[in-house]
Amino acid sequence: MARATSTRSESSRRRQRWPDGYDPENTRKSLITSALELFEQRGFDRTSVQEIAERATLTKGAFYHHFESKDDLLRHIQEEYLEAQLAAIQRIESGSDDPKVRVAELIRFSLTSVAEYRAHVTIFYQERRNLTADLFAEVTRKRGLVESAFAGMIQDGIARGVFRSDVDPRIATFGLVGMCAWAYQWLNLDGPLSVDEVARQFSAMVLEGLYA
Amino acid sequence: MARATSTRSESSRRRQRWPDGYDPENTRKSLITSALELFEQRGFDRTSVQEIAERATLTKGAFYHHFESKDDLLRHIQEEYLEAQLAAIQRIESGSDDPKVRVAELIRFSLTSVAEYRAHVTIFYQERRNLTADLFAEVTRKRGLVESAFAGMIQDGIARGVFRSDVDPRIATFGLVGMCAWAYQWLNLDGPLSVDEVARQFSAMVLEGLYA
């Protein structure tokens, strides 16, 4: 019974023109931004629709004009992030096919996306439970694609003899994904180390090991 | 203003004797077990006190006899897990002082505790936000001790020349902690690989690297 995405503004194909550069789409965006900040800080359940609207200097009425429900907004945020992830994966897969370059790129990309989409990532991992069952399944499926990309690259490296064969590609993948995903808990853009530098160190650790 | 732990049953020093092996402490435990299961599945906010009580075939009244509040129960669960963590850290620190053995032990221990305390771990990471500010600070402090243990061991390894010096110990720590912590999302006790085997592979990857 997967009903199509249909908020009132999404279904409005014939758009009205507004004067003075005003665009209702900005209203929508400001609601999303407001929600991103609040969900990240307080969590989905502890944030009321009222608060989201107020932070965007609007009212609940406006919110429900742009979104079907609170869940609908969450879904939108999750999908926004997943689309960015999948797009990046494809970019990497169309680049170098050297396993070690690919793994390093994947680490770098993962950390970069954590830095760029910090709120999205936090919400993505913490609030998946709040999605409806079928939506959760869909999100998990897409998330699986990202992990498969990791696993495929490692598997490929093993097959070509670049990586050691006594490590299960799935386990290595979980380790890599975990290392990178966890960064949303600590990665500090204002810290002394750049994202690229952190990525370099992660790559060094995983590829060459900690031994001197 | 750190008020001492004081639910009614904890403060009752002179215990009543009950016939037939009945012990009200079991009631308390069954409430905790019930909450662990529900919090893990649905999250703290989506679980009502009513549901917790009902799952233990009790009522809200009984719940509020054993716990001060819903938050009090969450605090109890968090502390239960942290105590176990800190105890294990001390055990490791009193063992071998070889950096590579210690790191391997720490990985093994982290994964084991994820397997053993699965619900606790899930709740710990997902529901920290729901603690009061000062309690959150306390939990974060204790959690910091665990991470310091990791960092100290790596630092020590670098100082002794066992580990490479171009990797920041803090970054390496975050990587290691992330790898292990993330396991709560996928580690499967019924899967083909034992926890020890997963730990071995993680250690191999981090210490020796993926290269063949």
Next chain:
DNA sequence: TGGTTCCTTCCGACCGGACGGTAGCATTAC
């Protein structure tokens, strides 16, 4: 042995407030 009192454990009815969502209306542009 029976009576009284106290304490622990648990029940069930209830309260106040917050929250998601709805309905109707005003405004503005086409």
Next chain:
DNA sequence: GTAATGCTACCGTCCGGTCGGAAGGAACCA
């Protein structure tokens, strides 16, 4: 007129927490 946008007022529900009391053992006294 019609459609999009946004506001105000309102509704029903659920939830954390409280309160008074019932059941029954323990402890003391006679």
